[in-house]
Every structure is written in structure tokens, then in C-alpha cells.
Amino acid sequence: MVATTATASRPEGAAHRPRRAPAATRRSGFYANLRPQLYRLIESESVDPVRNPYAPGAGQRPPELAGRDRELKQFEVVLERVARGRPERSMIITGLRGVGKTVLLNAFRSMAIQRLWGTGKIEARPDQSIRRPVASALHMAVRELAPRHRAPDRIEAFLGVLKAFAQAGEEPSGRGAAGRSKARAHRWQPGIDVPATRGRADSGDLEIDLTELFVDAASVATDVGAGIALFVDEMQDVPADDVSALCAACHELSQSGGPLIVVGAGLPHLPAVLSASKSYSERLFRYARIDRLDRASADVALLAPAEREEVTFTEDALDALYGAADGYPYFVQAYAKVVWDVAPDTPITADDIKVAAPEAESELAVGFFGSRYERATPAERDYMRAMAGLGDDPVSTAAVADELGRKPSSLSPARDGLIKKGLIYSAERGMVAFTVPHFGKFLRAQLN
Numbered sequence: 001m002v003a004t005t006a007t008a009s010r011p012e013g014a015a016h017r018p019r020r021a022p023a024a025t026r027r028s029g030f031y032a033n034l035r036p037q038l039y040r041l042i043e044s045e046s047v048d049p050v051r052n053p054y055a056p057g058a059g060q061r062p063p064e065l066a067g068r069d070r071e072l073k074q075f076e077v078v079l080e081r082v083a084r085g086r087p088e089r090s091m092i093i094t095g096l097r098g099v100g101k102t103v104l105l106n107a108f109r110s111m112a113i114q115r116l117w118g119t120g121k122i123e124a125r126p127d128q129s130i131r132r133p134v135a136s137a138l139h140m141a142v143r144e145l146a147p148r149h150r151a152p153d154r155i156e157a158f159l160g161v162l163k164a165f166a167q168a169g170e171e172p173s174g175r176g177a178a179g180r181s182k183a184r185a186h187r188w189q190p191g192i193d194v195p196a197t198r199g200r201a202d203s204g205d206l207e208i209d210l211t212e213l214f215v216d217a218a219s220v221a222t223d224v225g226a227g228i229a230l231f232v233d234e235m236q237d238v239p240a241d242d243v244s245a246l247c248a249a250c251h252e253l254s255q256s257g258g259p260l261i262v263v264g265a266g267l268p269h270l271p272a273v274l275s276a277s278k279s280y281s282e283r284l285f286r287y288a289r290i291d292r293l294d295r296a297s298a299d300v301a302l303l304a305p306a307e308r309e310e311v312t313f314t315e316d317a318l319d320a321l322y323g324a325a326d327g328y329p330y331f332v333q334a335y336a337k338v339v340w341d342v343a344p345d346t347p348i349t350a351d352d353i354k355v356a357a358p359e360a361e362s363e364l365a366v367g368f369f370g371s372r373y374e375r376a377t378p379a380e381r382d383y384m385r386a387m388a389g390l391g392d393d394p395v396s397t398a399a400v401a402d403e404l405g406r407k408p409s410s411l412s413p414a415r416d417g418l419i420k421k422g423l424i425y426s427a428e429r430g431m432v433a434f435t436v437p438h439f440g441k442f443l444r445a446q447l448n
């Protein structure tokens with residue numbers, strides 16, 4: 001609150017004007033006495049840390065979604081075409097870690113909600129079937145549509161099928177682990193008090209069940225003149241059998257023209273994962289690869305939120321920030337957040353960036369790079385260090401083996417482990433690359 005008062009008194013327009021006492025301070029003896037301590041505390045009267053708009057963090061909504069207009073427009077077309085029953089391919093967003101896939105997926109979801117679609121979202125995990133998460137997500141989507149449905153019994157019928165679908169993945173009852181998992185399964189039914197239906201979406205074969213469930217969900221959406229969008233984040237982690245079932249269900253739906261779409265996001269090798277599972281997947285999805293922001297978009301990401309707080313950056317500061325963050329959205333947010341906190345005044349200058357850079361880098365080293373590095377085993381770390389030694393482009397697995405003086409086959413477990421942990425990916429046979437931008441640079445700096 002105190003800091004907000006100080007911000008409100010920012011001298012209009014001019015940079016580096018001598019600091020003035022806040023209006024309230026001038027009027028009140030009480031605040032006047034506090035003033036010296038407050039200034040020492042907040043160090044700035046114009047770039048107020050309390051109002052720092054930047055948001056580095058996984059899936060954190062950025063203060064300004066910059067440079068994604070093309071993808072947003074594409075998705076608008078998808079929604080519109082599906083709503084009109086036109087044949088349409090759904091969208092899959094791919095990209096490196098921290099480029100803004102989750103944020104974009106969430107923006108897509110908001111667009112669907114605005115059109116009164118039912119929506120649900122899952123985050124795939126390796127080795128976890130999507131059956132239960134998809135059931136929860138569709139439950140949520142249909143709950144959003146239900147109040148507008150004229151025939152409550154249609155909703156109830158769907159919920160009965162949904163419940164059967166969710167329970168069909170259970171192992172047979174018994175003692176031990178299977179018994180426990182059955183107990184867990186029974187705990188899944190938040191708010192579904194209709195009995196499970198028999199004979200639909202409950203065969204236990206995910207491909208059949210998912211197809212039937214999607215068709216039924218789409219028909220509920222048709223009744224209310226809306227659609228359903230199911231969002232799948234970290235889609236590369238969907239287990240192979242489930243990917244195949246998901247593609248088959250989407251395929252079936254695209255033929256019947258039902259208004260249900262699956263929108264995915266994942267690492268750059270996701271298209272390869274999908275086409276390995278079903279050759280027709282390329283015709284099911286429109287892939288949008290998102291990348292670093294170009295200079296103009298990175299500037300917008302920085303300036304738009306700042307200017308809403310009446311703070312700006314000099315051209316030199318923007319140059320320096322682009323140099324440091326390299327246009328990667330996560331880095332843009334991370335640098336900007338620290339710079340804002342250290343800058344004494346507006347406009348923020350290149351000198352402020354210089355002061356902030358070491359702190360921003362050490363925060364990234366711990367939070368962005370370090371947390372991921374720690375997930376790797378010693379053998380996997382060796383593998384990544386060898387990759388880093390070979391440069392920043394994708395490298396061949398043979399070259400990594402060479403670098404380590406090992407046989408390529410002996411390194412397969414390390415490589416596969418890293419792919420599973422989402423630290424590296426293989427977009428092309430025999431080649432690997434880091435999923436995390438600047439990871440090679442980070443590792444090389446560790447070695448020095």
C-alpha cells in the first residue's frame with residue numbers, strides 16, 4: 001500500500017527528475033516523518049516493486065501475450081469452422097520449454113469458453129493412462145454445457161456413460177495393489193450420482209471407449225449449439241497406446257463432423273510421436289510450432305505491461321534485454337522481473353539491465369536450468385554435458401558416444417531416460433537436442 005502511494009506520485013513524463021515527496025506525504029506530518037525510511041525500503045518512487053507486472057513461471061499468464069496473433073487467429077478459424085460443422089483439423093502447438101505453449105493453450109481455452117463451448121484440460125504424464133484424466137476433463141466440459149440443455153435426461157445419460165468409461169480402466173478387484181486401485185477408482189466420481197451405464201464406452205479397450213465417449217459428448221454439445229474442446233498439455237507424454245487411441249477417436253469424430261476437438265501442446269518431437277502411432281495423424285492436426293519472440297514482439301511483451309504502470313524502457317535497454325533473453329518468453333519475463341525491481345526510475349536503462357543481469361541469471365540457473373538438471377541421473381548428466389560440448393545445434397547420438405568414448409548402444413538408457421524426463425528430444429532419427437533453450441550454454445558455464 002505504501003509503495004502504491006509512492007508510485008502515484010511519479011513525476012509525469014520526464015525521466016530522472018529529482019525525487020519528489022508523494023502528495024499525501026506533503027500533506028501529512030505523519031507520512032513526512034516516515035518518508036526517509038520508506039524510500040530506503042522501496043528504493044524507488046516510480047518503478048514500484050509491488051506493481052512489478054512480469055510473470056516468469058510455468059504456465060504463468062504473461063501480462064501481455066505477445067507475438068502469437070497468427071496462432072490465435074488460426075484457432076479462431078478452427079472454432080468457427082467446427083461450430084458450423086465444416087470439416088476442420090484441430091491444432092497442436094509444439095515448441096521448446098518455456099516458449100509459451102501452456103500459456104497459449106490456456107488462451108485457446110479462454111477463446112472456446114467465450115464462445116460458450118464446454119472445455120476441459122489434462123496434463124499428460126509418462127506412464128499414466130489418460131482414461132481417468134480425460135473422464136474428469138469431459139465431465140467438466142459437459143457440466144459447463146448442462147445448464148443450457150433443455151433435456152436433463154440427456155445429460156444424465158451422458159454422465160452414466162462417462163462414469164462407465166472412467167471405471168472401465170480398473171483392474172479386476174482383489175487384494176493388494178489391484179484392490180487399492182479399484183478403491184481409488186471408486187473415489188473418482190465427483191458429483192456423478194447417476195449409475196454407470198452398461199454397454200457403451202466401457203469395453204476396457206481405450207480406442208473403442210474413447211471413440212464412443214467422444215461421439216456422445218459431441219452430440220450433447222450439438223444439442224446446445226456449442227462445441228467441446230479437450231486440451232492436452234505435455235501431449236508427448238501420453239503413453240503410446242493411448243496416443244493411438246486418441247488419434248483414432250479424433251479420426252472417427254472428424255469423419256462424423258461432431259463438434260469436439262482435441263487441442264494439444266508438447267515438445268518439438270510431438271508430431272513424430274503422433275505419426276509413429278497413426279500415419280494419418282498429419283491429416284488430423286494442424287501443427288503450429290511456436291518459437292522465440294522476434295524483436296518487435298519481445299519489445300511489446302516488455303513495454304505494454306510497463307506502460308500500463310507508466311514505466312518505460314530506453315531503446316538501449318530494449319537492445320540489452322533482447323540480447324540477454326534472446327526472445328525466449330520465459331527469459332523475457334525473468335529478466336524483466338529482476339530489472340524492474342532494481343531500476344530506480346523510469347525509463348529503465350541499459351545500465352539497469354547490467355545491474356540486474358547477474359541476479360536474473362542466477363535465478364534462472366537455479367529455477368529454470370538447475371531444477372531440470374537435478375532430475376537427471378549421473379549417467380544422464382554425463383550425456384548432457386557431452387551434448388553441450390558439441391554445440392547448440394542438434395547433435396548425432398554417434399557424436400555424443402564418440403565424445404564420451406563409449407559405444408552408442410551403451411548410452412541408450414541415458415538417452416531414453418533424458419527423453420522421458422523431457423530434457424532432450426529426438427526430432428530426427430539418430431539426432432538429439434535439448435528441449436530447454438540455452439541449456440548447453442548453462443552446462444558449459446557449470447564446467448568452467
Ligand SMILES: Nc1ncnc2c1ncn2[C@@H]1O[C@H](COP(=O)(O)OP(=O)(O)OP(=O)(O)O)[C@@H](O)[C@H]1O
Pocket residue numbers: 055056057058059060061062063064065066067068095096097098099100101102103104301329330331332333
Ligand atoms: N507470448 C508471450 N509473451 C510474453 N510472455 C510469454 C508469452 N508466452 C509465454 N510467456 C511467458 O513465458 C513463460 C513460460 O510460458 P509457458 O509455461 O506457457 O511455457 P511452456 O512452453 O509451456 O513451457 P514448458 O515446456 O516448460 O511447459 C511464462 O512465464 C509466461 O508468462
Ligand SMILES: [Mg+2]
Pocket residue numbers: 058059101102103233
Ligand atoms: Mg508448459
